[in-house]
Amino acid sequence: MFVTGSYDASVRVWDTNTMTDVYSFDLESRVNSAVMSPIADHCLIATAAAEPQIRLCDLRSGALTHSLTGHHGAVLSCAWSPRQEHILFSGGNDGTLRVWDIRRAAACLMSLDQDNAVDRDPLAETNLAHGKGVNGLTLSKDGTFLVSLGLDEKIRCWDTYSGHNTLVNYGSYFRNRFQSCLEAVVSDADVWPPLIYVPSDDHQVLVFGLLDGRLMARLRGAYGRVTSIEKRPAYQELYSGSNDCEILVWEPSSVNASTTEAISENMLDAWSESEEESS
Template structure:
C-alpha cells in the first residue's frame, strides 16, 4: 500500500483512482473476521440486517422471535483485540412483533427512525432512541417486504404482502394513501428506484416484475420480460422469472436492478432500457423458500462491482456483477443464509442466517495479504491501470 501512497504524494496517481484501487483490493479479499463478533441476541433465525448509510455506524437486526436490536459497529476493541458488537438496545417484550420480522429499513434522512414489517400483518415505524413504535399500519395479510424510497420527498412506505395489491402507507398522515393492483398472486418483494423518486418495482409469486409510476392513474408502466421480446409493455406474456420473485437490490447509482427468483435464477436488468442484460450467473445458487431474500452489491468505488447473494445451502455466493462469474463462496453459517448487508465505507459484509447468528466478513489484514489468491490480485491490479475508464 505504501508505494501507491508515494505515487499519490508525487502526483503520479489521481486520488480517485487510488481510492478505487484500495476499495477494490479490500472488497475482493474479505474473510470471516477473526476478531469481530456480533453478540447472539435472537432466539430464532435472523431475517434482516440493515446498516444506516448516513454514518455507517448503526445496524439493525430483526428475527423470527419478533425482536429488533440496534448495534454500534464502531465498538471499542477489548484488551485481547476482540471486538464484541453488542446490542445497544432492543424492543421490549410488550412492543415486539407477534410473529417473525421480515424486513427492516432505516429512514433515509435520519437515524432516529426505522421501519419494520412482519408476518403479524403490521408495518411499524419505530423511534430508535426509545425503541418504541411511533406508528403502526395494520394490513389484511402477512407482509413479506416493505420499502421506503432513499431519495424521495414523499414519505411513502410500500408493502409486499400475501395479496395481489401493493399498499402505500404515508408516514406523514399515518394512513394508507392508495393501492396498486395488477399481480395475479401474492407480492413477495418491492423496491423504490434510487434515481426516480416516484418509480416503484414489485415482484410477485406469478413471476412478474412490474414497474410503477405512483403519480399516474394507470400506474403500471411495464412488465419486465426475461426474453426482451417485442410484445406490448403490458402484455401478460411478459414474465421475468419462472417462479416467484423474492428479492431485489439496486446498484448505488440505480442503473441496474438485480432480481432473485424462486426458479433459482438471478437476473440483471438495465433500468434505463428496462431490458434483461442476459448475464448468466450459473446454476449453483439455491433459493427454495417463499421468503424475502436480502442480497447486496458493493459500493461504486469497487470495480468490477460485486454481488453478494444468500443461498439456502448455508453460504453467500459472491459474483462479479456484470460478467456473472462466481468468485467466492463465503462459508461459515450453520443455517440457511437469509440476508447479506454490505458496509460501503469499510468493505465489510454482515450476514444473517437461521442459526441466530450474524457473521462479519472483513478485508484481509495487511500482514496476511499473501493469502489472497493470484486471480483476485489480478483483478484489483487491473484497477491501477492508467487505461482504466475513469467514468466506469
C-alpha cells in the same frame, strides 16, 4: 427511525430514542417487505404482502394512501429507485417484475420480460421475469442495474433504462426455495468491477461479478440457511444473518480485496469471518 414489516400483518415505524413504535399500519395479510425510498421527499412506505397489490403507507397522515394493482397472487418483494423518487419495482409470486410510477392513475409502466421480446407489449400478460416467484430485488447505487432473485433459482440483472434483461449468466450455484423476501447486495461504487453478494439456502453467501456473472467467492460459515445480508458503507465488510440465530461478519483477506486481482480464482473462498469479531 426505522421500519419493520411482520408476518403478524403489521408495518411499524420505530423511534430509536424512545425504543417504541410511533406508527403502526394494519395490512390484514402477511408482510413480506416494507421499504422507504432513500431519496424521496415523500414519506411513503411501499409494502409487499400476501395479497395481489402493493399498498403505500403515508407517515405524514398515518394512513394507507392507495394501492397498486397488477400482480396475480402474493407480492414478495419491492424496491424504490435510487434515482427517481416516484419509481417503484415489485416482484410477485406470479413470476412478474413490475415497474410503477406511483403518481399515475395507470401506475404500472411495464412488466419486464426475461426473453426481451421487442415486439411484445410491455404490459403483456405473457411477460415473465422468472419461471417462478420473484422474491428479491436490489438496485445498484446509481440505479442503472436491477438484480432480481427468483424461486426458479435464477439470478437476473436488468438494465433499468431499457427494461431489458442483460442476459448475464450467473450459473447454477444459487439455491432459493422459500417464499420469503431475500435480497442481494451490490458493492459500493468504489469497487470495480462491481460485485453482488447473494444469500443462498445452502448455508453460504455467493459473490459474483455483476457484469460478467463470474463466481468470485463462496462465503461459508453459517450453519443454517442464510436469510439476509448487508454491507457496511465505506468499508469492505459484509454482515450475514441465518436461521441458525447467528450473524457473521466478513472482510477481505487483504487490504486490496476490492480489486479484481485480490478476488481472483486463486483467492476463491479466501474471505473469512472477521478475526476481530470472532475473538
